[in-house]
Amino acid sequence: MNVTMRSANDVLTFKFNEETQFSELLGELNGLLEQPLFNQDGYYPRAFFDIGKRILNEDEIVSLMKLLKQHKKIIFDGVTCTKEKENMQLIKRVIRNGETIRVDVPTLFLDDINPGAFIHCYSDVYFMGRVSGCIIGMNSSVKICGREFERCKISINQKTLQDVTISAMVTVYYEDNDIVLLKEEK
Amino acid sequence: MRTIVITSGKGGVGKSSVSINIGYALANRGEKVCLIDADFGLKNLDVMMGLENRVIYDLHDVVTNKCTLQQILVKDKRYDSLYLLPACKSLSLEEIDVNYMVQMVDQLQEQFDYILIDSPAGIEKGFQYATGLCKEAIVVVNLDVASLRDADRVIGLLLKQGITELQMLVNKYNSDDINQGRSLSLRDAHEILSIPLLGIVYDDHQMIEANNKGVPVYVDRKSLISLCFDRIAQRLEGIEVPFMKYKKKKLLDKLFR
Numbered sequence: 365m366n367v368t369m370r371s372a373n374d375v376l377t378f379k380f381n382e383e384t385q386f387s388e389l390l391g392e393l394n395g396l397l398e399q400p401l402f403n404q405d406g407y408y409p410r411a412f413f414d415i416g417k418r419i420l421n422e423d424e425i426v427s428l429m430k431l432l433k434q435h436k437k438i439i440f441d442g443v444t445c446t447k448e449k450e451n452m453q454l455i456k457r458v459i460r461n462g463e464t465i466r467v468d469v470p471t472l473f474l475d476d477i478n479p480g481a482f483i484h485c486y487s488d489v490y491f492m493g494r495v496s497g498c499i500i501g502m503n504s505s506v507k508i509c510g511r512e513f514e515r516c517k518i519s520i521n522q523k524t525l526q527d528v529t530i531s532a533m534v535t536v537y538y539e540d541n542d543i544v545l546l547k548e549e550k
Numbered sequence: 551m552r553t554i555v556i557t558s559g560k561g562g563v564g565k566s567s568v569s570i571n572i573g574y575a576l577a578n579r580g581e582k583v584c585l586i587d588a589d590f591g592l593k594n595l596d597v598m599m600g601l602e603n604r605v606i607y608d609l610h611d612v613v614t615n616k617c618t619l620q621q622i623l624v625k626d627k628r629y630d631s632l633y634l635l636p637a638c639k640s641l642s643l644e645e646i647d648v649n650y651m652v653q654m655v656d657q658l659q660e661q662f663d664y665i666l667i668d669s670p671a672g673i674e675k676g677f678q679y680a681t682g683l684c685k686e687a688i689v690v691v692n693l694d695v696a697s698l699r700d701a702d703r704v705i706g707l708l709l710k711q712g713i714t715e716l717q718m719l720v721n722k723y724n725s726d727d728i729n730q731g732r733s734l735s736l737r738d739a740h741e742i743l744s745i746p747l748l749g750i751v752y753d754d755h756q757m758i759e760a761n762n763k764g765v766p767v768y769v770d771r772k773s774l775i776s777l778c779f780d781r782i783a784q785r786l787e788g789i790e791v792p793f794m795k796y797k798k799k800k801l802l803d804k805l806f807r
């Protein structure tokens with residue numbers, strides 16, 4: 365068992381073995397989530413992930429989120445971060461009309477960006493939810509990734525894509541003096 | 551004891567109508583309810599409840615020691631456990647020191663199960679004031695883009711103030727308009743606001759008539775609207791009243807996004 369599970373105050377904590385390959389951990393987690401425990405009607409515990417000293421890269425976080433979304437059994441409630449690493453900031457809440465968020469470190473938004481919200485990005489951003497607000501890359505090296513855009517405005521380095529509506533893994537970046545939207549396969 | 555603000559951002563969506571009828575539905579369940587009119591629009595709660603000529607004193611008189619807090623409370627005509635604290639005619643709510651108002655609400659808490667505060671439209675001082683007195687909020691919306699945008703803004707502000715117990719109430723719900731695609735759907739509202747749905751209230755001319763006559767629509771116990779408010783009151787009290795299936799499923803989808 366490289367993934368252990370324990371429950372306290374209605375929150376499940378999943379502890380990941382530090383030595384094991386991440387893909388293997390995801391496989392074990394997948395097996396755990398198929399247990400009858402999670403098939404009870406109305407049982408949707410919050411889940412916290414204790415990953416020890418491990419440093420997750422962006423792809424790993426995204427694949428963890430994908431797995432959770434696919435199962436729809438637990439509600440993601442956060443992950444440990446050790447101080448010394450360059451960690452990815454997680455923002456769990458909905459960003460609402462009238463709010464402006466400044467992003468200085470790589471950031472993963474877990475919920476929606478509503479119409480009328482502004483995200484000013486000085487670093488890469490990843491969106492798990494629906495993006496309908498206005499996403500502005502403040503320099504040419506910023507990368508913007510997401511999977512569901514609805515009438516969203518995206519601009520990087522003064523180049524703008526209006527009314528982006530798309531349902532697929534998408535990366536938007538800046539290259540050769542223009543803004544590029546790349547749709548990923550799968 | 552719960553203190554709940556009824557708010558919306560956009561004007562005219564039905565905050566006052568909803569406040570009154572939730573008050574009635576709770577009183578009908580035997581709860582002791584105080585409605586506070588924090589709205590300085592033209593239609594005050596006293597007029598809509600038919601209590602206009604019973605209002606003698608207002609908050610200004612309490613502040614200047616002309617009468618006690620108890621004396622400005624107006625008892626409802628139909629329910630003995632329902633009281634109205636009327637809006638000030640002589641000064642605006644914002645002119646009263648917030649701490650003083652907080653003290654008064656504290657005093658009222660001892661004698662009521664629910665204090666419902668009808669907030670004015672907008673996000674200006676009056677809104678800040680009304681929300682500053684509460685820990686819970688009911689956000690009233692109509693299924694149109696402007697109402698939902700404003701509600702989204704308001705929810706952001708409420709969360710910032712530390713009011714995290716938020717529920718939405720969809721008023722003027724018209725299934726014809728929804729089916730014909732003329733208005734947005736409950737799903738749209740939930741997608742954007744992502745807070746729990748407290749209930750829906752149908753769009754009905756009876757509401758307008760009732761408000762104008764000063765006889766709250768809830769009083770007609772045979773009406774569909776009256777039933778809507780019963781269900782809302784039950785949910786407020788923690789009783790599970792099921793919604794139509796698809797809404798619930800959508801809610802779960804949302805949680806696992």
Ligand SMILES: Nc1ncnc2c1ncn2[C@@H]1O[C@H](COP(=O)(O)OP(=O)(O)OP(=O)(O)O)[C@@H](O)[C@H]1O
Pocket residue numbers: 558560561562563564565566567568589591593670671721722723751752753754755757758759761
């Ligand atoms: N469910 C309903 N069906 C039909 N008409 C309604 C309904 N609810 C409210 N109304 C009508 O809509 C109008 C506005 O209602 P109300 O005064 O309660 O809104 P409000 O949000 O308090 O407005 P304000 O922002 O001005 O304070 C009134 O004419 C009222 O009768």
Ligand SMILES: [Mg+2]
Pocket residue numbers: 565566567589591593668670
């Ligand atoms: Mg009003």
